[in-house]
Amino acid sequence: MLSKFSLLIGLSLVSLIANAQAFLQLPIEGQQGKDWIIVNYVDWDTTNFKDHKCGSKSYDGHQGTDFSIRSFKQMDEEIAVYASAAGRVTFTKDGEFDRETTGDISKRLGNYIGIKHPNKYYTYYGHLKKNSIVVSQGDSVTAGDLIGYVGSSGNSTDPHLHFEVWYDSLYVVDPFTGNCGNSTSLFLNAPSYDTSITVWETGIHLKNDLTINDLRERITTLDQPYLITPDSDSSLNFWAHMYGLRAGKELSLIWYTPSNTVWFNYSITLDRDYWYYYYWSFINHTNLAEGDWNIKLNYDGSEIANTSFTVSNTASIGSIGLNQFCKDIKNISIAQLRQNPSLDLKITNMFGTTMSNNSELLASGMYVIQVQQDDKRCLLKKYVSPQLKD
Numbered sequence: 001m002l003s004k005f006s007l008l009i010g011l012s013l014v015s016l017i018a019n020a021q022a023f024l025q026l027p028i029e030g031q032q033g034k035d036w037i038i039v040n041y042v043d044w045d046t047t048n049f050k051d052h053k054c055g056s057k058s059y060d061g062h063q064g065t066d067f068s069i070r071s072f073k074q075m076d077e078e079i080a081v082y083a084s085a086a087g088r089v090t091f092t093k094d095g096e097f098d099r100e101t102t103g104d105i106s107k108r109l110g111n112y113i114g115i116k117h118p119n120k121y122y123t124y125y126g127h128l129k130k131n132s133i134v135v136s137q138g139d140s141v142t143a144g145d146l147i148g149y150v151g152s153s154g155n156s157t158d159p160h161l162h163f164e165v166w167y168d169s170l171y172v173v174d175p176f177t178g179n180c181g182n183s184t185s186l187f188l189n190a191p192s193y194d195t196s197i198t199v200w201e202t203g204i205h206l207k208n209d210l211t212i213n214d215l216r217e218r219i220t221t222l223d224q225p226y227l228i229t230p231d232s233d234s235s236l237n238f239w240a241h242m243y244g245l246r247a248g249k250e251l252s253l254i255w256y257t258p259s260n261t262v263w264f265n266y267s268i269t270l271d272r273d274y275w276y277y278y279y280w281s282f283i284n285h286t287n288l289a290e291g292d293w294n295i296k297l298n299y300d301g302s303e304i305a306n307t308s309f310t311v312s313n314t315a316s317i318g319s320i321g322l323n324q325f326c327k328d329i330k331n332i333s334i335a336q337l338r339q340n341p342s343l344d345l346k347i348t349n350m351f352g353t354t355m356s357n358n359s360e361l362l363a364s365g366m367y368v369i370q371v372q373q374d375d376k377r378c379l380l381k382k383y384v385s386p387q388l389k390d
Helices: 004-010 014-018 072-076 212-217 324-329 334-338
Strands: 037-040 065-068 080-082 087-093 112-116 121-126 146-149 160-167 171-173 198-206 235-243 250-256 262-269 277-284 291-299 302-311 344-349 365-373 376-384
Touching: 072 212, 112 146, 198 291, 198 302, 212 277, 235 291, 235 302, 250 277, 262 277, 324 365, 324 376, 334 344, 334 365
Parallel strands: none
Antiparallel strands: 037 065, 065 160, 080 146, 087 112, 112 121, 121 160, 160 171, 198 235, 235 277, 250 262, 250 291, 291 302, 344 365, 365 376
16 A cells, blocks of 8 residues: 555646546456446545545545456456556566455555556556466566456455556556546546446355355355255345445345245445445245245335246255266257157156146246156256247
């Protein structure tokens, strides 16, 4: 982390930046809104905080731009960090732990890179993935060169790239333009200033004591389509990862039974603006009615996300056998299995009803298929899509 004193000096350079020419490219791989979002910009307020657009996308003393990705799972898939302009590498630091989830200013930028550019500007790339830096001090780079990968090292709670711009290695510079900031941008094609309410990801978990770190890691406890038994020893959780939530707005989660009655309703009023937000709620997984359940997430009275799951007594049935016969038929559709006269089929829906073996189309949903051919037998589940009925 850099001192607030330096920040205040840097933010006095409005006239200098106004005469500067744009030269920066995006320092991160991917598409805005899909692969990454900007959570925090440079703080322009000397008493509280505000970004260059006079908004709340910053925090007190923040000196850079935070390009945040979805999760540690995405981090493990490697999101590239690029040199934003041609220059010479002046500093690298690597080897720090890269899965930090608690802020600690003493850990500063963690693994990071500094680059000096010919026009006296410097750029810094912080919180990088451990052992991912591929440049060394003294190396020359061009705009778009791979220099490392996004991580969560140093003073970081979630995987993101912290990007800083300095002039003459003395003054912090905000590379964006806005009414409360600079009159021109240093980016050749600046990313948009996005304040929309957006649901990035949702899911369902069967787990007691679900934590935010479980969500950061994107653990999997249920595969889609979600299919569960009426009872278990675990809590049933719905979670959502969102951004663009505003102070004073209501966020509510409603669980509906198969008969469309409300099983559980939970609401909160947001205490401030949130630009990177996890929300989750759970119900007891006890004596749930069989059928299709629905979960709706509402923001300020409007639905912004929904998901469904099926409760069935036969949900615990798994595939029998890892023999070659099961492997051979695993990817064959129900329609094709029906057409094979050498196979003896028994098709059961998730409510235990045996279905006809004729060519009649099956309703969308999950089915248990028992297949036998001579002395070979396999029991497996197959899903029939509502768009492409089998």
